[in-house]
Amino acid sequence: MKKQNDFPAWWCRIWIKPILAVGYLAAVLWAAPNALAADKKILCVFDPSGKNGDLFKMVEDYKQHAATLGVDFDLKPYTKESAAIDDLKAKKCHAVAVTGTRARAVNKGVGTLEAMGAIPDEQHVEKLIKVVGGQKAAQFWTGGATDPYEVAAVLPGGPVYLFVRDRKINTVEKLAGKKIATFDNDEAAKTMVNNIKARVVSADETSFASKFNNGEVDACYAPAVAYGPLELKKGMGTEGGVARYPIAQFIYTILIQKSEFPSEFAGKSRGYAVAKFKKIYDGIRAAEKNIPASAWIDIPEKDKKDYDLMFQKVRVELRDKGIYDKGVLRMMKNGVRCVIDKNRPECVDKGGESAL
Numbered sequence: 007m008k009k010q011n012d013f014p015a016w017w018c019r020i021w022i023k024p025i026l027a028v029g030y031l032a033a034v035l036w037a038a039p040n041a042l043a044a045d046k047k048i049l050c051v052f053d054p055s056g057k058n059g060d061l062f063k064m065v066e067d068y069k070q071h072a073a074t075l076g077v078d079f080d081l082k083p084y085t086k087e088s089a090a091i092d093d094l095k096a097k098k099c100h101a102v103a104v105t106g107t108r109a110r111a112v113n114k115g116v117g118t119l120e121a122m123g124a125i126p127d128e129q130h131v132e133k134l135i136k137v138v139g140g141q142k143a144a145q146f147w148t149g150g151a152t153d154p155y156e157v158a159a160v161l162p163g164g165p166v167y168l169f170v171r172d173r174k175i176n177t178v179e180k181l182a183g184k185k186i187a188t189f190d191n192d193e194a195a196k197t198m199v200n201n202i203k204a205r206v207v208s209a210d211e212t213s214f215a216s217k218f219n220n221g222e223v224d225a226c227y228a229p230a231v232a233y234g235p236l237e238l239k240k241g242m243g244t245e246g247g248v249a250r251y252p253i254a255q256f257i258y259t260i261l262i263q264k265s266e267f268p269s270e271f272a273g274k275s276r277g278y279a280v281a282k283f284k285k286i287y288d289g290i291r292a293a294e295k296n297i298p299a300s301a302w303i304d305i306p307e308k309d310k311k312d313y314d315l316m317f318q319k320v321r322v323e324l325r326d327k328g329i330y331d332k333g334v335l336r337m338m339k340n341g342v343r344c345v346i347d348k349n350r351p352e353c354v355d356k357g358g359e360s361a362l
Contacts, residue, residue: 008282017046042087047266049079052087052108054211055235060289061163061258065103067285068159068260071278072088075271087211088191090169092154100266101158106257107192110329114156116259118334119160121324122194123317125255130342131162132283137341139280144273146334155261158275162283163256164290168305169238171224173247176310176318187214187226193329195252198320215241230293238299247303251310253317268328315362318352 049069053059062083067077082099084090087108094102094112110117119125125134137143138160147157175181181202187209188195198205207223215236218226232238233248242248262272279286305313324330344353 016057018043023197036250046080047100048098049083049101049103049260050082050084050090050093051103052084052090052105052211053117054232056083056085059235060231061103061295063159064258064286064289065260068103068278070163071282072275075266075274077267077271080108085212094261094263096359102258103258103260105163106259107189107194109157109259109261111191112261113149113153113157113259114145114329114331115334116157116160116257118331119257119259119338120166120194120254121322121330121335122198122254123252123314124321124335125342126252126336127165130254130346131287133342134338135160135162135192135283136277137337139277141273143337143341144276146331146337147272147276154264154329155270158262158272159260159278160276161258161259161260162286162290163288164231164293166227166229166254166256166307167251168249168253169218169226169228169242169246170249171218171221171241171243171246173245173303175225176249176303176305177329178312180356181225184224187217187223188347189214193327194320194324197323198253198316201316201320230290230297231256234296235256235292240358242301247301248297249305250302251305251313269299289330 009326049065051062051065053061056062062081063083069081072079079101084093087104090099090102090104091108091111093099106316107116119134119138125131138147147160149155175184181204183204185205185207186195186199188199188206190210196206204225207217209217209223209226214226214228214239214332215232216222217223218241219237219240226238226241228236228238260275264272321330325332325335339352343350347353
């Protein structure tokens with residue numbers, strides 16, 4: 007027999023569905039932000055050696071740092087750098103890791119960090135990385151309000167050296183008329199090659215090493231990390247070598263699409279290289295030790311001064327053309343070089359803006 011206090015079946019049918027619906031909606035609303043937080047971002051990584059390269063490994067380490075800031079990356083390797091930048095613009099990548107020269111297409115400031123002769127050695131690089139990670143320099147990496155990209159990390163890749171097939175080429179004058187593999191997108195290198203009256207031979211990251219190794223050019227420029235993977239010893243042979251004088255500093259940078267990340271992510275992320283500088287530079291030194299001691303070509307002090315003047319001329323010319331960012335050039339001068347050595351001629355001459 008039915009009890010008096012039993013709820014009638016019709017009452018249950020009326021209320022159970024709305025209750026379940028509300029519960030379902032609450033679950034969806036709770037899960038939505040958590041699902042977004044768990045979404046992985048695609049970081050497209052340029053490394054000529056793909057997943058096995060030193061650059062890719064460096065980004066793997068950065069990925070762990072990004073996770074502590076609440077961003078989970080999936081890494082996608084690229085052996086052609088232009089394709090990575092194109093995919094960033096096409097929104098196939100949420101972020102990219104590319105060279106400063108290539109990054110200049112979307113952020114002129116970070117591309118200027120590779121300015122010819124602006125950062126001479128490891129001490130200057132370490133100071134630069136600290137300045138880059140500081141709040142005062144943030145204006146150069148965030149872009150304008152309508153700029154869709156921001157610099158999330160600036161990583162040192164080591165000095166860029168000139169590799170030659172004939173070690174007798176050890177002065178600026180001896181480079182005149184020589185064929186130098188020059189990246190198509192590198193206006194700075196083209197300007198330098200033209201200034202020393204050498205011959206530009208068009209190349210990119212996939213072809214410059216083969217042109218050097220096959221004897222199509224007399225020289226090429228690259229960081230020490232490229233020596234082993236790209237087998238540059240083949241081009242050097244027994245007669246060639248590496249000029250022990252940095253043309254520039256190889257800067258490896260991570261750019262993000264602002265709209266895809268928390269607003270504070272990039273600012274916090276830029277401090278990564280400061281904390282990891284020693285570890286990163288240990289890898290750079292190891293790469294330089296892979297080059298035989300007998301392969302290094304020491305440049306006379308007089309000729310180093312000639313190189314310095316040439317690079318200064320290139321920096322000013324590219325600044326005036328709008329290729330280098332004037333503010334970043336000034337930052338590297340006043341915030342790095344003149345802090346380390348106040349007696350440099352460019353630092354003593356307070357009005358010498360041409361010394362950028």
